[in-house]
Amino acid sequence: MSFSELGLDPLILKSVLAAGYENATPVQMQAIPAALTGRDLLVSSHTGSGKTAAFLLPSIQRLQAEPTVKSMGPRVLVLTPTRELALQVEKSAMTYGKDLRRFRTACLVGGAPYGLQLKRLSQPVDVVVATPGRLIDHLERGKIDFSRLEVLVLDEADRMLDMGFVDDIKAIAARCPAERQTLLFSATLDGVVGNLARELTRDAQRIEIEAVPQKESKIEQRLLFADNMDHKNRLLDALLRDVDMVQAIV
Numbered sequence: 001m002s003f004s005e006l007g008l009d010p011l012i013l014k015s016v017l018a019a020g021y022e023n024a025t026p027v028q029m030q031a032i033p034a035a036l037t038g039r040d041l042l043v044s045s046h047t048g049s050g051k052t053a054a055f056l057l058p059s060i061q062r063l064q065a066e067p068t069v070k071s072m073g074p075r076v077l078v079l080t081p082t083r084e085l086a087l088q089v090e091k092s093a094m095t096y097g098k099d100l101r102r103f104r105t106a107c108l109v110g111g112a113p114y115g116l117q118l119k120r121l122s123q124p125v126d127v128v129v130a131t132p133g134r135l136i137d138h139l140e141r142g143k144i145d146f147s148r149l150e151v152l153v154l155d156e157a158d159r160m161l162d163m164g165f166v167d168d169i170k171a172i173a174a175r176c177p178a179e180r181q182t183l184l185f186s187a188t189l190d191g192v193v194g195n196l197a198r199e200l201t202r203d204a205q206r207i208e209i210e211a212v213p214q215k216e217s218k219i220e221q222r223l224l225f226a227d228n229m230d231h232k233n234r235l236l237d238a239l240l241r242d243v244d245m246v247q248a249i250v
């Protein structure tokens with residue numbers, strides 16, 4: 001399905017095409033039109049499925065409308081389990097939002113100096129991508145204001161729970177406006193993720209994307225019987241001389 005059929009704004013469509021995307025992936029086909037209605041979503045999808053664009057494009061599209069609340073705080077907040085993922089998500093946001101007027105992002109992750117993060121927060125910001133721990137630090141210091149927050153995204157929610165962020169996530173969600181849109185993405189929607197989803201979303205639409213089956217492994221396994229140590233060494237010597245064998249573990 002082409003991106004032009006998903007209901008995206010021409011400015012955002014332009015940045016998607018400039019990024020080299022031609023067709024929407026399954027998670028984008030389902031999640032983008034659903035998120036554009038403003039509903040909460042629970043989406044099961046994997047890394048590599050195109051999930052980042054699936055939550056960023058409809059969220060960035062909301063920024064086209066003027067905010068109803070006057071504040072400098074973020075209108076879209078994305079929580080991710082790791083600093084690396086946060087940086088990737090912020091980079092994608094900058095790609096998709098590059099043609100929007102005064103579009104600003106901030107990435108609040110641990111292990112990075114506070115100074116630059118505080119400087120970003122001292123000016124109006126549209127999209128904040130954060131890891132839960134560092135965001136809590138900023139909240140406790142009163143450095144971030146969620147009064148105009150419209151969308152809360154939990155990216156890789158299952159990994160955030162595995163990493164022990166459940167209380168931080170709940171504390172952050174409790175500070176977000178109740179009438180926000182919540183988009184939860186996770187490899188699985190069962191178990192503890194399901195419990196968290198029930199707590200944080202309202203009348204959410206569930207979208208389940210089947211994982212693409214792993215390609216058949218190209219690893220060949222062989223069992224060689226050695227009569228004694230000398231034989232074992234000769235077998236090893238033969239393997240090492242085999243020019244057809246590019247990589248092997250013995």
Ligand code: AMP
Pocket residue numbers: 020021022023024025028046047048049050051052053
């Ligand atoms: P993600 O699952 O969001 O981490 O995306 C995986 C990779 O796929 C990223 O490098 C994206 O830039 C790329 N990607 C996302 N959507 C599309 C698309 N519709 N067509 C081609 N590449 C895409």
